[in-house]
Amino acid sequence: MNTIEGWFAGRLPDDWFEGTPEVTVDRDEIVVVGTLPAPEVGGEKGDAEDTDGARAAESGRIKRWREDTRGKRMRIADEAQRRFGAKVAWGAVCGDTRELFTNLSVPVMTRLRQPERRVLDTLVDANVARSRSEALAWCVRLVGQHEDEWISRLREAVSAVYEVRDEGPASDAGAG
Template sequence: MATQDEVTETIRGWFTGRLPQDLFDGPPEVTVDREEITIVGRIPEPETADDASEAERAAAREGRIKEFRERTRESRIRVASEAEHKFRRKVSWWVRCGETTQPFTTLAVPMMTRLRQRDRQVLDTLVDAGVARSRADALAWCVRQVGERAESWMAELRDAMRTVERIRDAGPDLDG
């Protein structure tokens, strides 16, 4: 069975070969999990006057992103349809223009969990305080907070998981 890294590399390679060569400035960033493939491509920043304000530059980037989205919609849908059939995962598109990154499509996957009263009280406090609209939103908020604040720890954990995968794959053949 292929490791997660091998699956990601295969999918990244497929998209690199399948996307129109002039779609993005360079190869796209490809992130893969069990349900979704996220493609983040860089597009050229629009030229603005040397004395343009940051507000003007931001508006120009926003306009460039909108133009790109509309112009490439059909080809992106065609590629996504092929990929979804081939890899059995949904495809999400994001674009990066200068310092602006914007999603076009994303997937929200429902997750089931059992929580004890103390954990439910945390979610209810977030709802009561107006941080979240529902327990589901509160749980998603908590997950985002951990992901943002524990980035180096999460990276270290993922590296350790890759090491375990390599060791497991190199282990003795127990089927023979």
């Protein structure tokens, strides 16, 4: 558990989530997603109407939690932003429903050659995306979904590099 995860584990009220919330951190944002208890709904399992009802109940449970905790979440987010220098976004999982609340959409500059631009333009022309920016985000999500295991292994490798680097001798750059 890293410092930020530990801070949230200690700072969040114990009755907010089932278990420890998932805390994801990048350069710009901290996203905290907790699991809420699934509401009891009647009906036969597997029935399409029952599934729709369960999803509606789960979404309603998330909305209620979001409204009921708004003030405390904002205060905790302000504390975390001062402490860690990153915006905080919140989310919740309830049953099969996952929702994030007002998380950042950060612009990223990229240079693409014509073959890559043509891919994006094809997605726009086919109404898969409204713009090149949206098409690129769609491509990144698709790679993330289909290459999840590889991306996870890559993140672990990068983390190991940071750990080894931090264990090394202190840099004397600028000394002398």
